[in-house]
Amino acid sequence: MASTKTGAQGGRRRPTVADVAREAGVSVATAGRALGDYGRVGDALRDQVRAAAARLGYSPNGVARSMRSGGTRTIGFVGVDISNPYFATAMRGICDVARKEGYEAILANSDDRLDIERAAVKVLLEKQIEGIVVAPNAVIDVGHLQRAQELGVPVVLLDRHSGVLDADSVVIDNEAAAREAVSHLLRLGHRRVGMLLCVDPSESPELVRRAGTGRLEVHGAARPSIDRIRGYVAAMDQYGAPTAAELIRYTVVGEAAHLEREAEALLDLPDAPTAVFAADNVATQGLFTAVRGRGLGIPDDISMVGFDDLDWTTLVDPPLTVVAQSPMDMGRIAAERLFARIKGDDSPGERIILPTELIVRSSAAGRDAVHTA
Amino acid sequence: MASTKTGAQGGRRRPTVADVAREAGVSVATAGRALGDYGRVGDALRDQVRAAAARLGYSPNGVARSMRSGGTRTIGFVGVDISNPYFATAMRGICDVARKEGYEAILANSDDRLDIERAAVKVLLEKQIEGIVVAPNAVIDVGHLQRAQELGVPVVLLDRHSGVLDADSVVIDNEAAAREAVSHLLRLGHRRVGMLLCVDPSESPELVRRAGTGRLEVHGAARPSIDRIRGYVAAMDQYGAPTAAELIRYTVVGEAAHLEREAEALLDLPDAPTAVFAADNVATQGLFTAVRGRGLGIPDDISMVGFDDLDWTTLVDPPLTVVAQSPMDMGRIAAERLFARIKGDDSPGERIILPTELIVRSSAAGRDAVHTA
């Protein structure tokens, strides 16, 4: 009896209600009632059964219970990457709500890849989860999510909205947030403003093209990255600042190295920008690093506005002006919507837009303003 | 047919193999074989069944499958707080390995509270997960983990080791890591070195006492925080630097506000330390913030060494000298051990000690060395 404590095989078969019943000398039905606390059971027998259960180390089998009841008290979250603080915080919000409701959450990382996301949803569905929160990779190709809904599993979108899917979504107004950030720079007198961000691989090529009007147009689905570019362009147009494709640099998610290269390319432009908007937290860090690497001073040599109010943005010198959102609330609210659906709410899908805030700190400064009409 | 797409009730009963069988005009057994790809099935019938399944939108019921097979292909992770980058990164490592093995992971946050951890383990056990990775709150009171093992569910400890439990643990050598960090400061000529950290609520009182020898003794279980204090004291003793309880300030986890107060108390000491070792990533941030708030220069006015090589420690000015560990590897290796156990490995519990590295950057500098014998 020295070993097999550490390993998997340790236990012989786990005791069941039947075992407890036998041990207590009653029927399975009675044992079940005594343990599950339903129906009527005599006091004496109840204690007897409880004692037997304790003696045997009985633990109810949730799988069997789910089998009968149809409910698993489990939800799923398909995020992009839990090691990104944005999703980690959202997950925390989701877990908190789930725990309050007596549910657990299964986590899957998609790395923003549609194939992985699809597979994850499929597995979750097979596991009979009762609802899914997902940060979808694609906003059009959502067949797998529709399928979930058809199966009676509610879906709530987090961070991204889909026009195709009739589901709740918890998002921010990406275009407005970007426009506010860039306007801030423009009002400070900057004219040549760059933009740096990560985009999804499937969306990257030909993101931006010149139209007949001379204005920059942005083509692509309404995803956060694309919407933020739209906000940037809108602000530039509004303030009459000249736009140029070369001022918008991006890289596909997960390639931090490329990102720094793009940032440097931006800084090395013949007519380099005097200010840059980094449109996500990865780009913010990449830009900051690149600027530092070039030995440039912020905001003296170059101004910047970042995205996401991560802790480090106030630790750094100078503290960064950023667009702040609240992933914790996002996760919480998404989960709350999900549980409302699980409980039967079948009103039409709602688009919940959480506020963002431009937190002005010290990384963006004036440019001896040469304002334009 | 306008609505009920969004809500939970959407689906009528989900189709089962029996439904598919009926639709295809074959027996359940044949349908099962065709769908599950086991046994022999005629080509014609197989296609027929597949078609019927597609028509009905059949999706296998994992709960029923688990019921029969006994396996759920699910593991659990009980971490302290997923919004802490340390645990978020560890979770990523765990998920990656799980996915490779065809498993999913359920996440639970304990907030470093034993009662929550116990409840989480209980629920996970009921859900019939096949293994648990846990960052245990207590290293002695591990009855709930022993129970898991007795039930045949392998347990792997992450970040913390328990002498009581015969389980694998994946940890770092906390005492050695702290000693190295503090020795670094001492070798730089500092004599009055402070320490700042978070400790578990249950361990906080009377952490440190004077003994007859005049040396500082550290009482408490072998948890990371306590071990790091031991390392600090060992280094101080080794270099003949005078120790004092007032130089060691801590707060319970999750109370960041108190932490900054403790940091300030340290800086305000009549005989203030010339260097401080922040022994975890929360303390590192708190210390840095407090020092900044006091307008002190690093390392000119005060030197510091932090813990955990988070991104921001290199973004900040000056870049911080830190003790680095790899939570991603920790998660990965813990999960790998867990799957080895799940597959039947029942060798005695192994203590896997991952390396740490003192990364010397610029936050600790010399003190016109007044060395001691």
Added chain:
DNA sequence: TTGTAGGCGTTATCAG
């Protein structure tokens, strides 16, 4: 090759 039947553990229904 295909079909029939039984059981995994729980809970609920129905008799006694």
Added chain:
DNA sequence: CTGATAACGCCTACAA
């Protein structure tokens, strides 16, 4: 108040 029995959906002996 207690006991026997059926059912959830899948898989697998076993029989045809």
